[in-house]
Amino acid sequence: xxxxxxxxxxxxxxxxxxxxxxxxxxxxxxxxxxxxxxxxxxxxxxxxxxxxxxxxxxxxxxxxxxxxxxxxxxxxxxxxxxxxxxxxxxxxxxxxxxxxxxxxxxxxxxxxxxxxxxxx
Amino acid sequence: xxxxxxxxxxxxxxxxxxxxxxxxxxxxxxxxxxxxxxxxxxxxxxxxxxxxxxxxxxxxxxxxxxxxxxxxxxxxxxxxxxxxxxxxxxxxxxxxxxxxxxxxxxxxxxxxxxxxxxxx
DNA sequence: GATAGTACTTTCCTCTTGGGAACTACATGT
DNA sequence: ACATGTAGTTCCCAAGAGGAAAGTACTATC
Numbered sequence: 479x480x481x482x483x484x485x486x487x488x489x490x491x492x493x494x495x496x497x498x499x500x501x502x503x504x505x506x507x508x509x510x511x512x513x514x515x516x517x518x519x520x521x522x523x524x525x526x527x528x529x530x531x532x533x534x535x536x537x538x539x540x541x542x543x544x545x546x547x548x549x550x551x552x553x554x555x556x557x558x559x560x561x562x563x564x565x566x567x568x569x570x571x572x573x574x575x576x577x578x579x580x581x582x583x584x585x586x587x588x589x590x591x592x593x594x595x596x597x598x
Numbered sequence: 599x600x601x602x603x604x605x606x607x608x609x610x611x612x613x614x615x616x617x618x619x620x621x622x623x624x625x626x627x628x629x630x631x632x633x634x635x636x637x638x639x640x641x642x643x644x645x646x647x648x649x650x651x652x653x654x655x656x657x658x659x660x661x662x663x664x665x666x667x668x669x670x671x672x673x674x675x676x677x678x679x680x681x682x683x684x685x686x687x688x689x690x691x692x693x694x695x696x697x698x699x700x701x702x703x704x705x706x707x708x709x710x711x712x713x714x715x716x717x718x
Numbered sequence: 719g720a721t722a723g724t725a726c727t728t729t730c731c732t733c734t735t736g737g738g739a740a741c742t743a744c745a746t747g748t
Numbered sequence: 749a750c751a752t753g754t755a756g757t758t759c760c761c762a763a764g765a766g767g768a769a770a771g772t773a774c775t776a777t778c
Contacts, residue, residue, distance in 0.1 A: 486651045497707025587617025
């Protein structure tokens with residue numbers, strides 16, 4: 479007799495699994511949380527500001543990740559009428575809903591590091 | 599005059615950024631949250647149980663991800679003295695601390711999907 | 719005219735991730 | 749002997765992630 483899935487076959491688990499896949503596909507990659515976190519802190523920042531704030535990121539990755547985040551309505555991009563041209567990036571209301579998740583992630587990371595440190 | 603980073607140069611932001619990088623490096627990939635979530639639900643499961651529960655995963659990925667999670671002390675692996683040999687995977691105390699994060703991720707994914715759905 | 723600053727995009731490259739399929743190895747049931 | 753079940757590993761391949769460097773375009777300043 480062949481066994482079937484029991485736990486994740488429930489409706490509620492299917493929805494949760496789908497939700498986790500959704501969230502991961504929007505937030506995957508090395509830089510998205512850093513960009514979002516920085517924009518939540520800083521409110522409104524230019525491209526060069528972000529390049530300076532986020533240690534290690536290059537122009538290509540920043541540009542690409544900003545596009546991804548804008549497409550998914552997590553940040554907004556506004557071209558300002560200045561000379562030379564400047565662009566302002568800020569977090570959207572949708573993006574702000576990520577704050578509890580980012581806090582939870584940071585909190586877990588800090589606690590995990592502590593627990594590893596105390597074992598050595 | 600060259601501008602410097604201002605927001606993320608504070609000590610508390612540096613620690614948060616590091617913590618997020620730590621957490622992401624342990625939890626990145628397509629399957630880790632699914633495996634952890636299933637083990638939290640199911641308590642103790644064999645390799646084949648997980649293969650059945652987690653829709654779409656193959657033996658190679660499951661094997662590799664389980665090793666990663668075991669190395670980081672998020673799950674435990676116990677070879678049972680049965681014939682044929684069976685292996686039991688279960689969540690560790692360390693792994694259980696991820697529950698709030700997984701809940702927050704699932705919650706955000708569900709809300710995000712709702713907000714997109716209502717706009718169409 | 720040259721340099722520097724803003725905001726990117728494009729090209730080229732490597733490394734990693736993820737998946738399918740086949741294979742190992744052992745034991746039990748028919 | 750042969751199929752079935754458990755628990756993987758190994759090989760091969762495709763696609764994507766990530767990064768360095770150069771190029772584009774426009775403006776302002778020295």
